[in-house]
Amino acid sequence: MSYKTPDHDYRFELNKDLNFSAAHFIPDDRAGKCSNVHGHTYFVNITIAGDELDDLGFLVNFSSLKSLISDAFDHTLLNEHERFQERPPTTETMAETIYDMVAEFVDGLDNRPVCLQVYLRETPTSYVIYRPKESRN
Numbered sequence: 001m002s003y004k005t006p007d008h009d010y011r012f013e014l015n016k017d018l019n020f021s022a023a024h025f026i027p028d029d030r031a032g033k034c035s036n037v038h039g040h041t042y043f044v045n046i047t048i049a050g051d052e053l054d055d056l057g058f059l060v061n062f063s064s065l066k067s068l069i070s071d072a073f074d075h076t077l078l079n080e081h082e083r084f085q086e087r088p089p090t091t092e093t094m095a096e097t098i099y100d101m102v103a104e105f106v107d108g109l110d111n112r113p114v115c116l117q118v119y120l121r122e123t124p125t126s127y128v129i130y131r132p133k134e135s136r137n
């Protein structure tokens with residue numbers, strides 16, 4: 001599957017798809033039934049770009065992206081995560097959080113790839129795309 005990504009002139013663009021299962025709730029009556037604890041199989045697409053590869057010929061290791069996100073969230077209650085103590089784990093805040101985690105990770109790589117966007121699907125009918133402001137068209 002392919003996703004709309006921001007225009008860019010990097011030589012390489014990499015996309016990693018991954019899934020994880022997690023529970024969450026939105027602690028506010030305005031969220032209706034979503035204020036009750038319930039679960040989703042989240043689908044994530046992460047878009048990375050850059051001009052230089054590492055000595056293995058990787059822009060970034062696909063497996064590293066999967067473990068970074070899955071190890072943090074798979075089979076957890078998202079509300080208990082340290083990143084969701086100030087605001088609840090909505091699709092929007094999850095997408096931004098995943099972006100921040102990936103951006104911090106790739107920032108430490110010598111070949112300096114960048115994360116362009118995170119696509120997060122929470123249900124068959126609901127998804128969010130998060131892009132940092134500087135990548136917007």
Ligand SMILES: Nc1nc2c(c(=O)[nH]1)N=C([C@H](O)[C@H](O)COP(=O)(O)OP(=O)(O)OP(=O)(O)O)CN2
Pocket residue numbers: 026031034089090091092122123125126
């Ligand atoms: N802007 C947001 N709205 C809602 C969020 C959210 O994260 N951001 N989350 C929820 C619930 O957590 C729920 O899991 C998802 O809601 P919804 O798409 O309404 O789920 P349904 O499966 O019931 O959707 P249908 O299309 O009606 O089948 C609620 N809102």
Ligand SMILES: [Zn+2]
Pocket residue numbers: 024034038039040122
């Ligand atoms: Zn939900």
